[in-house]
Amino acid sequence: MVGDPRWITLPPVAKAQAIAQRVLTAPDGSRWLFGAHARWYRLDQADGRWHLSAPPPHPAIRSAARPGAPGTLGTPGAPGAPGALAPPVPSELIPTGPDFAYDRGSTQAFVGPDVPHEVTDGIRMLIKTHRGVPLEDFPLTGGFGEVFARDVAGTIAAVWGTIMWCAYAPAFDGNEALLSAFGEFLARPLPGDDWVRWLPMGSFDALITLYAERMRSGAEQAGLHLARVITETAAVLRADARFRPRADALIAMVGPLPTQPWLDHHALLSGAVRQAWLARCPPHLAAATLPELSPGDHFRHGLYDLVETLGYLAPRGMDPRTTAAALVAADVAGVCGTTEPYWAPGASGTADIVARLYPWIDDELRNALYVALSDPWHPLRGCWPRNGALPIAFLPPDRNTSAALLGAAYATGLAWCRLTGMSMPSNGFAVCRAVVQCLIHERDDPD
Structure with missing residues (x-):
């Protein structure tokens, strides 16, 4: 639809209506739209805003999503309830046409596959x-x-x-x-x-x-x-x-x-x-x-890339979205020098970072980030590196995936440091250092 040459000629109201009619409702009641930059956005049920958010990777969940009735959102009275008015689609989420042609290149870092x-x-x-x-x-x-x-x-x-x-x-x-x-x-x-x-x-x-x-x-x-x-x-x-x-x-x-x-x-x-x-x-x-142009949007796109890179976890029964939030939490804790709950004494730096990141992520990722940082016994802590290495269950399946995970994790780390004003660690982020262990023996070192 957006690739059609006539799309550019449509008035803004017609474009907004066309996108709104294609909003999808997933089985769990979450609402999704495919918009600007050829990426997905999720409705935050807490604040009624659309957030850039990589979609669920599981085929069954994706195939079960259905378009909602125009002008409605699920149930009456609340986001996700039939009869509730759908929030308007913000103009910045409406595809212009050219943005759908963007070549995203590769998320791989320069460890493993060398520069040609x-x-x-x-x-x-x-x-x-x-x-x-x-x-x-x-x-x-x-x-x-x-x-x-x-x-x-x-x-x-x-x-x-x-x-x-x-x-x-x-x-x-x-x-x-x-x-x-x-x-x-x-x-x-x-x-x-x-x-x-x-x-x-x-x-x-x-x-x-x-x-x-x-x-x-x-x-x-x-x-x-x-x-x-x-x-x-x-x-x-x-x-x-x-x-x-x-x-x-x-x-x-x-x-x-x-x-x-x-x-x-x-x-x-x-x-x-x-x-x-x-x-x-x-x-x-x-x-x-x-x-x-926008450090906040840059962070959100980096996190989107990280979630997509973690797609290899879905067949293993793990959720790439919440895992990505847990890995960000591990790096935040590493930069702040504490693994204690972020509300604990001496962890105010962590709390400041979290407060600056919250507005840029949806409610589901916000909650995952919160519990990973606040509860040392939460299962999401199982995603964190142990003794400098990734847990076995989270190891990427091959070199290219490892390089992509390293790149996406590092780019996301640099993005949230830029957004929050934190200095990047000179020895790398905790998650990135752990991923490097998967690549040390698979590099294209000079002959």
Whole structure:
């Protein structure tokens, strides 16, 4: 329906009605709609809001869901009771059309399956090409001076910054050749250990600063050269699905600048370069920029990915949704340094994090997060890593699934840290460290 070219021409009221008529009621009374970003949303019975929420994976539950009567919700008087008026579908949940074409790439981290040789070779060629530029023309700005030595040019920082921003989950194998290419430029060792480098999500603003500082200083050719380096790097990265969605978005935002240098002139004067770049991102790639537009929505999409990655648990009789909430709880407890109930003395940091996450998840996940953190004897605590390893019942079935779980868990951890203002742990999150144990002997280490 949304893929039909006529969808874009419909008035908003007609679109809202078409989506509302396709709301589904599951056997347990929960209400679901398939909306914006080609993803599912669940009605929160507590607050009457639709929350982004991966659907139940069990085929029997999915096949038993039925469309509700238009304008009704189950039962009279309460969400899920026949005759109750359905809440309106918010405009942001109504598909625009292009958002359904978004390529989500891969949730895999860079442990297990390495970066393809053609990508690594392409990045090495870019480094070789751009390393010899005059330092006075390409100074390190945007915070890159904390990463690289003083004698490193901003062009190298542009390559690195592009890689880090485009990576879905920047947890890299300690022997990853892509990172080794930057070894001689680094001011200090990367965070992590011999097995994994736990890197923060790249800064979009740092890339903008590299470019904008040169443009504002009157060195327009240097600024445009940096834009070209960013675009060339993104073009190399898009061959790997773990980079592709954000790489495509970056190419769309920055790619036009070398041939249309006037595009950002007004934004440079008003200090609105960030907004100008984001405005150039086409609708079908907008989801790639969610971390910059809404940290809360970025967290919800990360949690959605985590639930989908845990789909292998459904045939084992476990619920991927509540398991995902329990794994988030394990990481929250690990970051706060306590496994005690979050309302216990000394656990106020945990309580603050939970309070900031609650508005972004539905009532079912909210309850799972609460009980996993508050009740040491609750069965959901059985999902938590033990002695640094995942419980046997939760082990992924193969390397690719392990890599996807690692990536989704790490991306979700970075997202909730960003949302709550917490600093990411330099040694990784508890769940991610446990998943790495499944991959240590299944890596694509260099020959």
